[in-house]
Amino acid sequence: RKAASRTAPDQTPESEPSSKGKAPSAAAAAAMESVEALVAHIQGLSGSADELAQLHGLLKQADGDALRAHSAGLLPFLSHLHPGAHSLGYLYLLDSFVSSSANLRAHAGGDLLVTVADFLTSCSADQIRMAPDKFLNVCRVLKNEVMQLNAPIRGIAPLRAAVRKIQTSSEQLTPLHAEYLMLCLLAKQYKAGLSVLEDDIFEVDQPKDLFLYCYYGAMIYIGLKKFRKALELLHNAVTAPMSSLNAITVEAYKKYVLVSLIQSGQVPSFPKYTSSTAQRNLKNHTQIYVDLSTCYGTGSYSDLETFIQSNAEAFQTDNNFGLVKQVLSSMYKRNIQRLTQTYLTLSLEDIASSVQLNTPKEAEMHVLRMVGVCMQSGDL
Amino acid sequence: LSLSGNKTSKAARILLKSHNLRGQNPRPPTSHRRRSPPPPPPMDLSAVHAALSAKSYSAIATLCDDLFLQVASRGVATDDWPYAVHLLGHLYLNDLNSARFLWKTVPQEVKDAHPELGAIWKIGQCLWNRDYAGVYTSAQAFEWGPEISDFVTAFLESYRKRIFELLTSAYTTISIADVAHFMGMSEEDATNYAVQNGWSLDVATKMLTVRKQKPQTNQKLDASKLQRLTECVFHLEH
Numbered sequence: 001r002k003a004a005s006r007t008a009p010d011q012t013p014e015s016e017p018s019s020k021g022k023a024p025s026a027a028a029a030a031a032m033e034s035v036e037a038l039v040a041h042i043q044g045l046s047g048s049a050d051e052l053a054q055l056h057g058l059l060k061q062a063d064g065d066a067l068r069a070h071s072a073g074l075l076p077f078l079s080h081l082h083p084g085a086h087s088l089g090y091l092y093l094l095d096s097f098v099s100s101s102a103n104l105r106a107h108a109g110g111d112l113l114v115t116v117a118d119f120l121t122s123c124s125a126d127q128i129r130m131a132p133d134k135f136l137n138v139c140r141v142l143k144n145e146v147m148q149l150n151a152p153i154r155g156i157a158p159l160r161a162a163v164r165k166i167q168t169s170s171e172q173l174t175p176l177h178a179e180y181l182m183l184c185l186l187a188k189q190y191k192a193g194l195s196v197l198e199d200d201i202f203e204v205d206q207p208k209d210l211f212l213y214c215y216y217g218a219m220i221y222i223g224l225k226k227f228r229k230a231l232e233l234l235h236n237a238v239t240a241p242m243s244s245l246n247a248i249t250v251e252a253y254k255k256y257v258l259v260s261l262i263q264s265g266q267v268p269s270f271p272k273y274t275s276s277t278a279q280r281n282l283k284n285h286t287q288i289y290v291d292l293s294t295c296y297g298t299g300s301y302s303d304l305e306t307f308i309q310s311n312a313e314a315f316q317t318d319n320n321f322g323l324v325k326q327v328l329s330s331m332y333k334r335n336i337q338r339l340t341q342t343y344l345t346l347s348l349e350d351i352a353s354s355v356q357l358n359t360p361k362e363a364e365m366h367v368l369r370m371v372g373v374c375m376q377s378g379d380l
Numbered sequence: 381l382s383l384s385g386n387k388t389s390k391a392a393r394i395l396l397k398s399h400n401l402r403g404q405n406p407r408p409p410t411s412h413r414r415r416s417p418p419p420p421p422p423m424d425l426s427a428v429h430a431a432l433s434a435k436s437y438s439a440i441a442t443l444c445d446d447l448f449l450q451v452a453s454r455g456v457a458t459d460d461w462p463y464a465v466h467l468l469g470h471l472y473l474n475d476l477n478s479a480r481f482l483w484k485t486v487p488q489e490v491k492d493a494h495p496e497l498g499a500i501w502k503i504g505q506c507l508w509n510r511d512y513a514g515v516y517t518s519a520q521a522f523e524w525g526p527e528i529s530d531f532v533t534a535f536l537e538s539y540r541k542r543i544f545e546l547l548t549s550a551y552t553t554i555s556i557a558d559v560a561h562f563m564g565m566s567e568e569d570a571t572n573y574a575v576q577n578g579w580s581l582d583v584a585t586k587m588l589t590v591r592k593q594k595p596q597t598n599q600k601l602d603a604s605k606l607q608r609l610t611e612c613v614f615h616l617e618h
Contacts, residue, residue, distance in 0.1 A: 117453045153485075157453040188481040191445060224477055369510060371550040 032073060034066050035093075039077050042089025046127070052088060056130055059092045067096040072103055075112075083119040087127035094119060095134040098141040108148070116142050117158040125165040135166055136175055143179050153187035156180070163196055171202040178212035185219055193220035197229075211237055211248040218255060222323065227263040234259065238282070239274040249278065250285045251318075257289040258323040262330045267293045288314055292327070299338070301331050301356050332357070332366060423451055428462060432527055437534050440469030441478065459490055464497045464528055471504055472535050474542065479504045496525060503535075515539060516564025540564070544577065548590050556586045 038058065045055035067074070074097045081090045094116065097103055104112070116138060128135045139162050146155035159180040166174055177196055184193035197217050204210045214237035221230035237252035260267045270279050283290050288311050295307045308315070308324055315321045335355045348360035348367075357363050427447065431440050444466040451458060463486055470479035483501055491497060499522040506514035516536065524532050543562050547554060560570040571588070575581055578591035 114454055121453075151452070151455075153449065153452040154455060155453070157449040160449075188485055189445075189449065190481060191478060192449060223481070365510065368546070368550050372546050 032070065034062070035070070035074065035077060038062050038066070039080050039089070039093075042081060042086050046086045046089065052127065052130065055088060059089060059131075063092060063096070067092065068099070071096045071100050072106070075103075075107075078115065084122045084124055087119075087123040088130055090119060090123070091128055091131055091134050091138065095131075095138050098138060104141070104145065108145075113142065113145055113149075113154065116145075117154070120158040120162045120165070123165060128165055129168070132166060135162070139176055139179070143183065146183070147186075152183045153189060155183045156187060156189055156192050159183060160192065160195060169203070170199045173201045173204045173209050173213060175206065175209050178209055178216055181213065181216035181220060185216060185223070188223075190220050190223040193217070194224070197221070207240070207242075210240060211246065211252075214240075215248050215252050218252065218259075222255070222259065227259050230259050231256065231263060238278060239271060242275050242277055245277055245281050245285070250282065253278075253282045254286050254289050254318060254320060255323065257286065257293055258320060258327055261293055261296050261327045262323070265330070265334045266297070292324070296327065296331070299331075299335060301328075301335070304328055304331060333370060336366065336370065423456055423460065425462065428465060429527075432465065432531060435530070435534065437469070437472050437531060437538075440465065440531075441473055441475065444469055445478075459487075463490065464494065464500050465531065467497065467500045467504065468528065468531055468535060471500070471507060472531075472538065474507075476504065476508050480508070496522070496528065499524075512543060512562045513564055536564075544573070548592060551590050553587050553589050556581075556588060559588060 041055060041058055045051040045058075074093045078090065078093060078097075081093070083090050098112075098116070120139065120142070139159060142158060143155055146152055159176060163174060163176045163180055166176060180196060181193050184190060193216075197220060201210075201213070214233040218230040218233040218237070221227070221233065234252050234256040237249055238256055240249075242249065257267050292304075292307060292311075295304050298304075305328060308328060312321065315324045332355055336351060339351060339354055348363045351367070352358070352360045352363040355363065355366075357366065425447075427443055428440070431437075431443055444462070448458070448461065448466070451461070463482070467479055467482055470476070470482060483504070486497070499518065502518040503515055505511075506518055519532055519536055540563055547559065547562060556567050556571055559574055560567045563570050563573065565573065571581060574588050580589045580591070581587075582589070
């Protein structure tokens, strides 16, 4: 994988621009020459691990005046490099370019996003892991840009590739996980979120990453109506060690209450390993949800409906109204199930009258639907 | 990102000047082996067409999902995306959630411009609302284009089969009229379908008796295996 032309080994490049007493344009030209020299190095030194180590040193030296001061002119140099073969050098140039908001504004909506997307998809994982902060920075810029364009879907395929590149193993949680899941949520591409959620996470570097990952991940599962998996993640967010309550955990607990009611009709109490902070304070911040679960426990559909109506605005503000409506409709299913625990056979009329449905035919349709759901989830 | 001849030679000249390599044959700094790949065409839908021709209908949804994300990441306008096929792909797998989310992301102009898409969505709505009969009537009410027409037919067949399995699980006896309603068939056709699948008919009451599928037993528990297991555990504990 050696480039066709190598500079002779005894030639050392000039990497510091000489700007003493020269006019600005000449200084800029000198800087450009040094960038070209850098590019030649990138092409020549991207072969073996030793070469890359040497290249890395040169890049770090250049990362400062040479790259940042004239970052606007860096873009054309990227076309001399291959994102897959020269990932490390490409990353340095790209990172320098996108770190300036002036550059981003100048290229907004143009090919820059495609360039970044291509880089993330085709870069070499080994090389970019030598400069993880820069890699994360480039990913973050991509995410911000697609959000600005109101097109979160554009960031999904590239970020999915990026997560895999920067992970040292599939069990490691990266800061990118939460950002990727957020884009999936905004773009309503829930199935795309599954691909990172299906990995079990055992390595976490930053607690903040974990909270967001659990919260967004749970929302993806909720969108897919996989409530059991959502509960696992919400449970983690609620019971994770914390010295003070954070907003993510409070929101997670609200959804935890709602999803528990939908899934099993009741909210489990805190396990022993929950932090004392959470145990003492969570319910104070989520009072209407606690009240909702109490009301649910009475088994009366009309009472629950009244409670929900009177607190509708609060639920709407929390963006939980959709879930709350699902809690309400789960009441029918819950009550029918409760009946079957008492009686071996029930007439449809009995079901209809106990469960406050209008006609036996409606009851029949509900039961048919429950059978259908059981068949789908495999536990008939 | 492909290089033009002029750019490389200029860069090469500057490099040569700074590195004093006179006399050496000036080669461009980038080898042609290292040239960046040419940009892919805007929307390569050949995989989708291939799947449709091969009738691999269950693969369509995942294929479309992945391809859609790739296309979106290139910033290509998605007005010509085959939404109708994509949507039907989800319905074929009975994945109503994905179908709903896809429908929500389609821009209104595209919905207005493609009546076929709206017709597919109507089927989806019937599925969502459990309007069992409506699925058939909406599917049969529209003049489908050639490529999607086979797909719709296949969808209806698979749907009918799924409903039949549901009825088998939920009922022991059921009236012919109800079966006809659920299966979107005439009473005669419904009766024939049911009887062919092993149900029995009582002509007087017009009731069909369901033949249940035997549940699959996974393993036969052997007394001798149980004995061996007990011995193992005993051995381990002592």
